[in-house]
Every structure is written in structure tokens, then in C-alpha cells.
Amino acid sequence: MGAAHLCLANVAFAAATGSPDIPSIFSPASTPADSIYHLSLFVLEVCFVIFVVVFSLLAYSVVKFRRRPGDDGREPAQIYGSNQVELAWTVIPIVIVVVLFLASARVIHAVEDYRFPPGTTEVTAVGHQFWWEFQYPQQGFVTANELHVPVSDPAQSTPTHITLLSADTDHSFWVPKLAGKTDLIPNRTNNMWIDPHETGVYVGQCAQYCGTQHAKMLLRVIVQSRDDFNRWVAEQQRPAQNDSNVARGRQVFESTACVNCHTISGSGAHGKFGPDLTHLMSRETIAAGAALNNRENLRQWIKDPDVFKPGSLMPAMQLDEQDLNAVTDYLLSLY
Amino acid sequence: MAEAESVLGPLAVPAREGAKPFFDQVHDWIVTVDHKRLGIMYIVYALVFLVIGGIEATIMRIQLAIPHNHFVSPQVFNQMFTMHGTTMIFFVAMPVMFGFANYLAPLMIGARDMAFPRLNAFSFWMSALGGIILYFSFLGGSGLYGAGSAPDVGWFAYAPLTSQAFSPGHSTDYWIIGLLVSGVGSIGTALNIATTILCMRCPGMTVGRMPLFTWLNLVMSGLVLVVVSPLTAAQIMLLLDRYLGAHFFDTQAGGSAVIWMHFFWIFGHPEVYVLIIPAFAFISEIVPVFSRKPIFGYSIMVAATVTIGFISLGVWAHHMFTIGMTSYGNAFFVASTMAISVPTGIKIFNWLGTMWGGKIVFKTPMLFCIGFLFQFLIAGLTGIMLSAAPFNWQLSGSYFVIAHFHYVIVGGILFALFAAFYYWFPKMSGKMYDETLGKWHFWLFVIGFHLTFDFMHIPGILGMPRRIYTYEPGRGWEIWNLIISIGVVFQILGTLLFVLNLVWSYFKGKTASNDPWDAWTLEWATASPPPEYNFATIPEVRSRRPLWDLKHPEDPDWKYE
Numbered sequence: 001m002g003a004a005h006l007c008l009a010n011v012a013f014a015a016a017t018g019s020p021d022i023p024s025i026f027s028p029a030s031t032p033a034d035s036i037y038h039l040s041l042f043v044l045e046v047c048f049v050i051f052v053v054v055f056s057l058l059a060y061s062v063v064k065f066r067r068r069p070g071d072d073g074r075e076p077a078q079i080y081g082s083n084q085v086e087l088a089w090t091v092i093p094i095v096i097v098v099v100l101f102l103a104s105a106r107v108i109h110a111v112e113d114y115r116f117p118p119g120t121t122e123v124t125a126v127g128h129q130f131w132w133e134f135q136y137p138q139q140g141f142v143t144a145n146e147l148h149v150p151v152s153d154p155a156q157s158t159p160t161h162i163t164l165l166s167a168d169t170d171h172s173f174w175v176p177k178l179a180g181k182t183d184l185i186p187n188r189t190n191n192m193w194i195d196p197h198e199t200g201v202y203v204g205q206c207a208q209y210c211g212t213q214h215a216k217m218l219l220r221v222i223v224q225s226r227d228d229f230n231r232w233v234a235e236q237q238r239p240a241q242n243d244s245n246v247a248r249g250r251q252v253f254e255s256t257a258c259v260n261c262h263t264i265s266g267s268g269a270h271g272k273f274g275p276d277l278t279h280l281m282s283r284e285t286i287a288a289g290a291a292l293n294n295r296e297n298l299r300q301w302i303k304d305p306d307v308f309k310p311g312s313l314m315p316a317m318q319l320d321e322q323d324l325n326a327v328t329d330y331l332l333s334l335y
Numbered sequence: 336m337a338e339a340e341s342v343l344g345p346l347a348v349p350a351r352e353g354a355k356p357f358f359d360q361v362h363d364w365i366v367t368v369d370h371k372r373l374g375i376m377y378i379v380y381a382l383v384f385l386v387i388g389g390i391e392a393t394i395m396r397i398q399l400a401i402p403h404n405h406f407v408s409p410q411v412f413n414q415m416f417t418m419h420g421t422t423m424i425f426f427v428a429m430p431v432m433f434g435f436a437n438y439l440a441p442l443m444i445g446a447r448d449m450a451f452p453r454l455n456a457f458s459f460w461m462s463a464l465g466g467i468i469l470y471f472s473f474l475g476g477s478g479l480y481g482a483g484s485a486p487d488v489g490w491f492a493y494a495p496l497t498s499q500a501f502s503p504g505h506s507t508d509y510w511i512i513g514l515l516v517s518g519v520g521s522i523g524t525a526l527n528i529a530t531t532i533l534c535m536r537c538p539g540m541t542v543g544r545m546p547l548f549t550w551l552n553l554v555m556s557g558l559v560l561v562v563v564s565p566l567t568a569a570q571i572m573l574l575l576d577r578y579l580g581a582h583f584f585d586t587q588a589g590g591s592a593v594i595w596m597h598f599f600w601i602f603g604h605p606e607v608y609v610l611i612i613p614a615f616a617f618i619s620e621i622v623p624v625f626s627r628k629p630i631f632g633y634s635i636m637v638a639a640t641v642t643i644g645f646i647s648l649g650v651w652a653h654h655m656f657t658i659g660m661t662s663y664g665n666a667f668f669v670a671s672t673m674a675i676s677v678p679t680g681i682k683i684f685n686w687l688g689t690m691w692g693g694k695i696v697f698k699t700p701m702l703f704c705i706g707f708l709f710q711f712l713i714a715g716l717t718g719i720m721l722s723a724a725p726f727n728w729q730l731s732g733s734y735f736v737i738a739h740f741h742y743v744i745v746g747g748i749l750f751a752l753f754a755a756f757y758y759w760f761p762k763m764s765g766k767m768y769d770e771t772l773g774k775w776h777f778w779l780f781v782i783g784f785h786l787t788f789d790f791m792h793i794p795g796i797l798g799m800p801r802r803i804y805t806y807e808p809g810r811g812w813e814i815w816n817l818i819i820s821i822g823v824v825f826q827i828l829g830t831l832l833f834v835l836n837l838v839w840s841y842f843k844g845k846t847a848s849n850d851p852w853d854a855w856t857l858e859w860a861t862a863s864p865p866p867e868y869n870f871a872t873i874p875e876v877r878s879r880r881p882l883w884d885l886k887h888p889e890d891p892d893w894k895y896e
Contacts, residue, residue: 021809021810021811022797022798022810022811023797023798023810024796024797024798024811025729025730025796025797025798026796033729035725036725036726036728036729039723039725039726040720040723040725040726040729043719043720043723043726044720046719047716047717047719047720050716051712051713051716054683054684054687054712055709055712057687058687058705058708058709058712061687061690061691061695062690062695062705065626065690065691065692065693065694065695066694066695066697067627067694067695067696071694075627075694075887076626076627076628076692076693076694077628077692078628078629078890078892079628079629079631079688079692080629080631080632080633080895080896081631081632081633081634081635081685081688082631082632082688085684085688086632086635086681086685089680089681089684090677090681093676093677093680093681094677097673097674097676097677100673100719100723101666101669101670101673103723104666104669104722104723104724104725104726105666105669107724107725108662108665108666108669108724108725109662111725111728112661112662112665113662129501164659168495168501169493169495169496169501170493170495170496170592172657172732172800174732174798174800176729176797176798179728180657180725180727180728180729180731181657181728181729181731181732182657182659182728183657183658183659185586185592185593185658185659186495186586186587186592187586187589187590187591187592188592188593188658188659190658190659191659203798203810204798205800205803206800207657207731207732207733207800208493208657208732209413209489209493209496209801209802210496211496211501212409212410212413212487213409214413214802214803215409215802215803215804215805215806216805218807310408310409310410311408311409311410
């Protein structure tokens, strides 16, 4: 059954490699994930050999040494042990363990003690119940839930260094195709890095239980070409749109509790508890990936967040229909 | 052989229970200090919680069978995994192991009771109280606010989620106090088991002649004494944080979330060995009897167990590879964790060595032992994968980890426990279980176990984290989750047959002889069930297999030891 198990797993991995939406650890697209992948193949091979040897011994014993029908009823030879045999099955595992340790230590060093080249993009990720804040200190803006990074130059690595902080409880940043996970712990600064080889969207999610809506603290990393990334940065650096057609929505937004938690640059909203909404409509999803970002979902989210994310810290805003539509229109203008 | 006879001489016939009115019988059980009755109470108590913990697991598996399911709310789901983990570790696995040690250790060393019978009763009732306190949270968790709520902070309750800021109400307090109280019981029982084994052995039973069962339970007790204390200390610190303004783990006031992790896992990892070492103890008694050979490499088995005990105290931070330790810290815990696989491997090889050249009898207990060996082998190998820190950065906190430790706890510990139940049931009840039902139980449980836990590795590799109440479709996780949930059905059927077998056999089963397995340790030398004082005359032993010596006077063990 164990062998069948491995075969099935292999089928799954083969399928996973082909599909961009399956965040398989066995289809790496960045150096840390890639070096882990190669180590894991080596460990899997060693373990598979051990499995075959020990399983064969077990199966052989069960078949060969079963009491057969018509047994004479005499006890078998009473063997108490053998020091030579014990020595053999002590020394061989020690050798295997030393090899596996050295292989692991090499990758630990390569990933953790990595020296950042010039041109590294700096991002600070702050975990919140139940969403992600991404600060770009070099460029001076803040966004949420969808991390944009430039693709790494294959000739000369241009990685992204992510500083990990938490505003409340423990979280963990895990995008399996890009790197192993690293926790975001309050009162502690952690680090990780990625250097994606290919553009595209990479999915992941919070991997350390952080409270009621841990399950919908989803994560998207959007890897762009250098030009696209620079264009995106320029858009994010602009203050928010100020469209006079939605002045009423803006006025409702600024006169209700919305401003306690959300920031919209260039307006009166400076809250820090919730995601920055300055360029809300540049994001594909809302509520940390729980719903697609469109008019219907936004309206529903403002009206009753529990529909998408029961237990989320965003309250139902109790607006009347008119105000609700006005605020929705205002948010829809925030490109 | 007459009921009142044993190989050691005549025994008084045990008093018949039916003679007393029901209320007096219940009273007898409540006030008892007899190690056998306390042992059975521990075991029955654990079985009740096993069913409760199983129901909680079933609720989770129904919820996760399909993506975006609405069977339970996220709040209820989070309570379910918290209660499932806490219950299975603290109120199933630990008490059931204590129960078997309580029942069997004095019998195996030829003693009439534990060293401290009253401490024994006190410890049991403390453990029982702990479980009741934890489950009372369903009624009283929110205090005066209205409806109750169970704790929802996860079984390792990472700070600062447990602080007042993130866990208002009293559900977390019930979790803390439940574990604190049952921890006192665990320490009392461990002290008692260790003292009994060290001081109460019958004449001739040197430590080198003790059954492996008692050796392994001695190591388990030592570990409990060392590791339950830091957990208890941490629970008290957490209570101080919550109610007296201390800031040990309160990160909003400069406390450390990481310190809680250290406290918890310095308990939590050796705890795995607290549970698996008694499972090893069952295997080490049952495999030789059904292979008709003595245990292979007795002294090496003892040495390997003691080594596991020591190394297990230095591996805890492998649960923390993702918290951003330095590369040196990570490398140290890779080395110590991998090192523990060496003595563990030695044990597996010695069990195989015991079977090698034997005449293996496939009664139900032996089937479960073979299941144990196969599954524990795989559990050990996935453990090696997880011990390679970089691989762990991907696998930690994913469904792969869930699969791994359920392979240890269900595939290893629970299979060994089922073997122990069938093996010692005739001794404890005086009745034989039904062999056909036992085999049905085995095969149903094997199918269910492998459907659930083999396929659980895969969503972990495909990026599915643990502790999520729902998941997005289209990530390649759906089919595996459905199969995992289907496996639960088989496990439930197997467990029902198991309970049915025990209950039916207890009332209607055939009377068991004193020594139905033709075994070699002292518990088989007295009546089934043993009388209150265990042995009419304290036996004297000359080897590790006293009953072999009696049955084979022409070729006794003591000639070779």
C-alpha cells in the first residue's frame, strides 16, 4: 500500500506541475523553493530505499515464518539476540543520518544566509487578522493582499527581500511555488526572500492558525516583468482618484466609521486597522482573496462581510440603500 | 486447569460481583484504590473520550469533504480541531497508557499493588476532573455572556491568540485549567509507576529481568515527570497573563510569543514519546508471544528506549523551523531530530528479528502488531522528511504534517492499543473476545486508516494548510479531501465492531483460561481476572520469562541469561 501511495502521489505531482493554480511544492518557480525541491527529492529517494528494504523484511517474515497448518506444535529455536547484527543495523542508519544532515545543512545555509545583491526589491509584509499589508519602503506606498514583485533577471538574480511583521497574532507567509513558509510573529522581525523566474500569479495563504478566519487569509503574489512592475509602482504612488461624480459616496465614507480603519491617500481617511484602499480597484480580489473584486461583491462586503467571511473583523456598516450604493460607487472609482 | 489454580499454586476464587446491589458496586468502584480497578477506570474513561474525539474529527471531515461546504461555521470548526487535539492527547492517549501501566505493571513484576495506592486514586480522579473541566466549557465557556463556547485556540494554543485581547470570555481558561489539573494527575501517576517498578519487584526480578513492558513504562514515567512540569508552569504563567497583568506571552506589552512555543514544545515533543513508548511496550510483549520466540536483543531494546528518552528532550524546536531561527539553530535541531531515528530504527529491526525464524500465529493482537510495524515504518520515514529543515519549511503546518502525526498516533499508537486490548482482554475480563469480529475490526480499520491518512499527505504537498475550515476549489485538493473523508466511514465501522466485541464478549463471551496465549510473563500466572491481591504467594523468578521456565523445566531461560 505504501508503494501504491507513492505512485499515486507522483501522479498528483505530475498533474500539479501542469496547472498554474495548484500551489504544489513540487513545481518550484523561485530559487528557495527550487533548492528545497531538490533536497526533498534526495530525501524522498533515500526514504524510499529504506522503505523497500524494511518492508521486504517485514513481508518476508510474515509469509515465511507463519505457523503452517499441520505444525508439530514444538516451539521454534529460541534466539536471544546477536551483537553483530545489532551493530550492523546501528551503524548503517548512522551513516544515512549523517548524509541527510549534511544535505539539509547545505540548503539551510544557502537559503538563510543568502547575501542580497544590489537592486533587491524591499517589501515589508505585516500580518493582520485576517489580511496582509504590504509596504514598499523604497517606493513609499502601501497596498494589501496582492503582493507585486518584479521577475528576477535570469542572468543576474534580482530578488525580493520580504521583512515579516505581525500586528496581532502569529501568521505564516506561504506561497509554495516561491519559497518555504516563514512565520510572522508579533514583537519579532523575520525575513525571507524570493526570486521568481517566471511572470504570473502565484497563490498561497496564511499557514499559521491566527483566529476565526484563518482559512480565508489568502495570498496572491503577482510576478511582473520589470517594466510592468515599474508601471504598477508608478500607479500606486499616485494619490487616490478624486472623481466629482462620486462625491456623495466619498462624503459618506469620510463621515462614517470607515475612516477609523481604512486609509485613502489624499482624503480624510487615515485608519490603519484595515487594508489601504487608495488603489482598491487595481486589485483582483477583496477580503484577502475571499471574493473577486467587482461591484456586486464590494456592495455585499460593505453590507454584510459575514456573507463572504463570517468572523471577519470588518463590521456590517448598516448603511441605507442609497448610501450603500454611493459608497460602492466611490470605491469603484479608486483606480 | 481449575479456575482457582494457577501455575504458582492455589488461589482464592475472586469474589463474584453480582452478589452486591448495584449502588454498592458503584460505590466500590469510586472509592477503590486497587490498581486493577483504577487501571480499568482509566481505560474506560479514555474510551469514552476516544468516541467524543472521534465525533469531533468526523464533524471536521464532513465539513472538509467538499470545498466551500457549510456544514459547520468557522467558529465551530475551530473549536472542533482544538477539542479534538486536546482530547485525543490529554484525555485519550495519556489516560489509556496510564491505565494499562496501572493494571499490568504490578502484575508483571509480581507485586500486589502499586507503591502508592491512594496517590493512584487521587491521580485518576484529577485526570478525570481535568477532562470534565475542559468539556464543561461547552456549557460555561462564555461565562455570563450567555451560550457556552469551547476553546478555539488550537491544541498548542500559540500566544498571543490566548491573551485576553484575542480570546475574551472563559473558553481559553477552561482549556488552561483542564490541562493544569489533569497534569497534576499525570505527574502523580508517573511518580507512582516509576516507584512501583523500581521498588516493588518480586524476589529474583532484577532490573535486567524485568519484562520490557515495565522497562519502557519506567522510561515513559521519567519523561512525564520531566516534561509535564514545564507545561504546567506555562499554563500558570498564561493564567497570570490573563488575570493578574503579567506579560510573559502578552506581545502587546512586550511579552514573547516564541517563549510560549519553547515551553509548549519542550513538553509537546517528548509527549509524543510518552505516548509511543508504552505503545512500543505493548508490541515488545505481544510480538514475542505470537512469534513463539523471546524478544530479540533485550538489552539493546532497553538501551535504545533510554536513548530515545534522552534525545527526545533535545529536539523540540523542530516544531519551530518556520519561526526564523538562525541557520545554526536550525541545523542543531535537524541533527538531534535525525539522531533519534537511529534508536527508533533499532527497535523496528529488533521486532523483525523477533519474528524472524519464529512460528507466527495470526491472532487479532498480532495482526494489529503487524499493522503497527508497517505504519510506524512509514510514519518514521515521513518524520525524517520533516526533520530536514528546508523540506519542513514547505511541509510544516500543512496537511502533510497532519498525515504524518496521525500515522504515528493512529497507525502506530492506536494500532498498538488495539493489539493490547485484544491481548489482555481475557486477563482483565476473564472472557475471550470474538476472533472473527476482531479480524473484521482489523481489516475495516486498516482500509479506513489508509484511505484517510495515506491520501492526507497529498493535499499538504499541494499547498493545503492545516486548520482551515474551508478551501478554494481548483487547487487540486478536492478529490483527496473527499477520499480522506470517505475513509472515516470505515474507521467508524471498525471502531463500532471493536466496542461491540468488548461489550458482547464481556457479557456473553467464552470463559478465558488463565493463560490463553501460552505466554511467559507473570500476569498470566494468576487467575483471569486476577483476585484483589494478585498473587496468593509472591512469585520468585530466575529469568526474563518465568512462565517459560515453569513450562520448560528441561530448557529454562536462566541457563542462557
